[in-house]
Amino acid sequence: MASAAPLHPVARQALLAALDEGWADPARLYREGRRARLLLDAARETAAAAVGCRPDELVFTPSGTRALHDGVAGAMAGRRRTGRHVVVSAVEHSAVLHAADAYEAVPVGVDRAGRVAPADVAAALRPDTALVCLQSANHEVGTVQPVAEVAELCRAAGVPLLVDAAQSLAWGAVEGGWSLLAGSAHKWGGPPGVGLLVVRKGTRFAPQHPADERESGRSPGFANLPAIVAAAASLRAVRSEADAEAARLSALVDRIRARVPELVPDVEVVGHGTLRLPHLVTFSCLYVDGEALLTALDRAGFSVSSGSSCTSSTLTPSHVLKAMGVLSEGNVRVSLPAGTAEADVERFLDVLPPLVAEVRSHLGSVPAPALDADLVVDSLGKLCPIPVIELAKVIGEVPPGGVVTVLSDDEAAGLDIPAWCSMRGHTYLGSAPAPQGTAYRVRRQA
Amino acid sequence: MASAAPLHPVARQALLAALDEGWADPARLYREGRRARLLLDAARETAAAAVGCRPDELVFTPSGTRALHDGVAGAMAGRRRTGRHVVVSAVEHSAVLHAADAYEAVPVGVDRAGRVAPADVAAALRPDTALVCLQSANHEVGTVQPVAEVAELCRAAGVPLLVDAAQSLAWGAVEGGWSLLAGSAHKWGGPPGVGLLVVRKGTRFAPQHPADERESGRSPGFANLPAIVAAAASLRAVRSEADAEAARLSALVDRIRARVPELVPDVEVVGHGTLRLPHLVTFSCLYVDGEALLTALDRAGFSVSSGSSCTSSTLTPSHVLKAMGVLSEGNVRVSLPAGTAEADVERFLDVLPPLVAEVRSHLGSVPAPALDADLVVDSLGKLCPIPVIELAKVIGEVPPGGVVTVLSDDEAAGLDIPAWCSMRGHTYLGSAPAPQGTAYRVRRQA
Numbered sequence: 058m059a060s061a062a063p064l065h066p067v068a069r070q071a072l073l074a075a076l077d078e079g080w081a082d083p084a085r086l087y088r089e090g091r092r093a094r095l096l097l098d099a100a101r102e103t104a105a106a107a108v109g110c111r112p113d114e115l116v117f118t119p120s121g122t123r124a125l126h127d128g129v130a131g132a133m134a135g136r137r138r139t140g141r142h143v144v145v146s147a148v149e150h151s152a153v154l155h156a157a158d159a160y161e162a163v164p165v166g167v168d169r170a171g172r173v174a175p176a177d178v179a180a181a182l183r184p185d186t187a188l189v190c191l192q193s194a195n196h197e198v199g200t201v202q203p204v205a206e207v208a209e210l211c212r213a214a215g216v217p218l219l220v221d222a223a224q225s226l227a228w229g230a231v232e233g234g235w236s237l238l239a240g241s242a243h244k245w246g247g248p249p250g251v252g253l254l255v256v257r258k259g260t261r262f263a264p265q266h267p268a269d270e271r272e273s274g275r276s277p278g279f280a281n282l283p284a285i286v287a288a289a290a291s292l293r294a295v296r297s298e299a300d301a302e303a304a305r306l307s308a309l310v311d312r313i314r315a316r317v318p319e320l321v322p323d324v325e326v327v328g329h330g331t332l333r334l335p336h337l338v339t340f341s342c343l344y345v346d347g348e349a350l351l352t353a354l355d356r357a358g359f360s361v362s363s364g365s366s367c368t369s370s371t372l373t374p375s376h377v378l379k380a381m382g383v384l385s386e387g388n389v390r391v392s393l394p395a396g397t398a399e400a401d402v403e404r405f406l407d408v409l410p411p412l413v414a415e416v417r418s419h420l421g422s423v424p425a426p427a428l429d430a431d432l433v434v435d436s437l438g439k440l441c442p443i444p445v446i447e448l449a450k451v452i453g454e455v456p457p458g459g460v461v462t463v464l465s466d467d468e469a470a471g472l473d474i475p476a477w478c479s480m481r482g483h484t485y486l487g488s489a490p491a492p493q494g495t496a497y498r499v500r501r502q503a
Numbered sequence: 504m505a506s507a508a509p510l511h512p513v514a515r516q517a518l519l520a521a522l523d524e525g526w527a528d529p530a531r532l533y534r535e536g537r538r539a540r541l542l543l544d545a546a547r548e549t550a551a552a553a554v555g556c557r558p559d560e561l562v563f564t565p566s567g568t569r570a571l572h573d574g575v576a577g578a579m580a581g582r583r584r585t586g587r588h589v590v591v592s593a594v595e596h597s598a599v600l601h602a603a604d605a606y607e608a609v610p611v612g613v614d615r616a617g618r619v620a621p622a623d624v625a626a627a628l629r630p631d632t633a634l635v636c637l638q639s640a641n642h643e644v645g646t647v648q649p650v651a652e653v654a655e656l657c658r659a660a661g662v663p664l665l666v667d668a669a670q671s672l673a674w675g676a677v678e679g680g681w682s683l684l685a686g687s688a689h690k691w692g693g694p695p696g697v698g699l700l701v702v703r704k705g706t707r708f709a710p711q712h713p714a715d716e717r718e719s720g721r722s723p724g725f726a727n728l729p730a731i732v733a734a735a736a737s738l739r740a741v742r743s744e745a746d747a748e749a750a751r752l753s754a755l756v757d758r759i760r761a762r763v764p765e766l767v768p769d770v771e772v773v774g775h776g777t778l779r780l781p782h783l784v785t786f787s788c789l790y791v792d793g794e795a796l797l798t799a800l801d802r803a804g805f806s807v808s809s810g811s812s813c814t815s816s817t818l819t820p821s822h823v824l825k826a827m828g829v830l831s832e833g834n835v836r837v838s839l840p841a842g843t844a845e846a847d848v849e850r851f852l853d854v855l856p857p858l859v860a861e862v863r864s865h866l867g868s869v870p871a872p873a874l875d876a877d878l879v880v881d882s883l884g885k886l887c888p889i890p891v892i893e894l895a896k897v898i899g900e901v902p903p904g905g906v907v908t909v910l911s912d913d914e915a916a917g918l919d920i921p922a923w924c925s926m927r928g929h930t931y932l933g934s935a936p937a938p939q940g941t942a943y944r945v946r947r948q949a
Contacts (some may be wrong), residue, residue, distance in 0.1 A: 064522050067520060070523070076515060087797065090808055107905035119696065120724030121723050122723045123565065151714075155713035248730075267598070277569060277598070278569050281694075281696030281697065281727075284727075359533075359538070
């Protein structure tokens, strides 16, 4: 239940075979070089068939991240005479957002389910828009994006669309008339060290790294052939099982989506209920320290991720949850690897409620209210989820319609206090800079 | 006998173990993520010990090429206020030369053995020199460069030195006060997909790719952990055997260097006799088509490379041989993998002479001379080694002191005709543009 998965058995076998057969330089003329070239060509054909492109449109890169970096840079340089404006969804992977940072990047917002509206993309296009970037599905909440519709409107506007397909390539080809596409083998059970970049014929593209004739001049460096062979074999293998496995895992995710809010109070399941990846589910728990819950789940044998600020090295909440405007505290991301058994999910549902209760108990309970006038809560210097817990403790102390002001210098409060209000039916009145930190004002429901 | 080598058995074992243990994301908090982090830290310490640097100075990259590209770009950006002038040896790997092409790159020449003179590097430095690049040893002819001396003069001038150590890291650490260093695991028996970049503390460095917090912000993308673990294990293993194996292979190379000119007429062994890598030897054969000789050796079970123009996709001779001013036709590069037996070398020495003779016979023999006046040979449209063969056929037809003019439009002729003259004792008079191609003038020895 994690962002990477163990190697698919087919990938493992192919890797072992290719380590013996494919160690040579495919550019060389001697026997081992020719054999390596044959293996590389076959892997390219397999990957291209799975992506739905021509083999000569696809190159292998050292990672999905490098494919995205090189894809954005090459596409922008290919259209440098058009301009430097690039439209990205606000929930793209950081590899896309950081690559776009070198240009004039304008994010398009998403709804509370994390989905982009094609009309918003259309409205963001300008005469100097050189590129649009949209993921096939979100990496944190699993929401599937309307790629085909956006591709169609991009095509009509004459702007290329780059699709980050890392999350969905295991499940199927990306439909629609996109121009560029990137993927990452370790997301489909392949080994790390392999990404792919597809540039459709007719797409302007100017590689930005130093000249290197390998991989059509689009990916410098000695080809990681054993890993490429394993990646292609794995993609073919997971695709042959994809439909059945998607149906099975999707039912398990439905079960988690339905049961978690029944079993755990004050939980928000985030992402789209149906337009979603089959294997990914994310929820947030009020009054919970995300890192403490991760550690507790880890001890119970469940490896999950989190978009809570307390689990990030920068102490900021996930930009995806932020763009969706949903609660980020106590965030748990569950990714079901292929083959996950129903019994594993049932055990997860068994251990989760007591673990959440335990983590909550360490942070202090929310007390019964005692009516009082408007008041101010000073949470300066306290990190998520403390500001929201302190707000919840005192909201009952003001009369219905009364106002509580929370002072906080934790960036996550700007996301979690409004999200808490919408979950609890209170009115979020907005924020304003305070002498220290920010003042968040909340009106108790009448 | 090739540019890549099969995986070291230790690397293979480590890779298999790490595929099971190290598939997770080292940035994650759960158990598999922490285990992956421990494996990554241990690999970094092993590699740093072998390189002779601190672990926090070393990052893993997806290839040696990417390490060089990112190293040059980061070092140049870190010193952009000094200037855009970069000094490179003329025999650097193309990854360095192409990376330097983005700046004002000035190559420093080498002697006929392929060695840079430190005084030439010193003379090339300018107030706006931001970086010097020098390989530890050459990848085609094995010549070892005076890195410690160049590092010392760079330090005195306040200019960082980047060392491409890809060819020599298997044999030992690079001595001297260099600032940056790059290496490639598949050159030391590790798997493909792993390079390393070392940036010494105190060296100005500004990564030029999009922001990514992994590998100290110096190498974007998901860490290829199994391959990194295998690379580090392999480096430690080859180093433990390096001194003994170097002595053994060096004796085999000495045998090839001595015997080939005795067994094959009209051969030039290139590179330095003693200041050289232990396992690499290169020679060129007059009147031989390099590709035909490679194919013949391949059929006999020997995988060798070549710097001849006929074996290159661009039909230009190796820039290394060109910079050394040595013959490029019929070029053969033999790289002895670890464990090469003496018997393999003896068999190579047995099969080489008849194969060279056979390849030469297909191109026509050099006839006995018949004296004549000055004359012109039209080799337009004919590729290496035909122009030199035609020159050799007619040189005896002019009297001693007479002049032959060769018309050729093959770039290799500019290298091979002077090299042939110096081997044969004739005087190369120079070249001039002709209505078609170039006219090369040769005075027969008196």
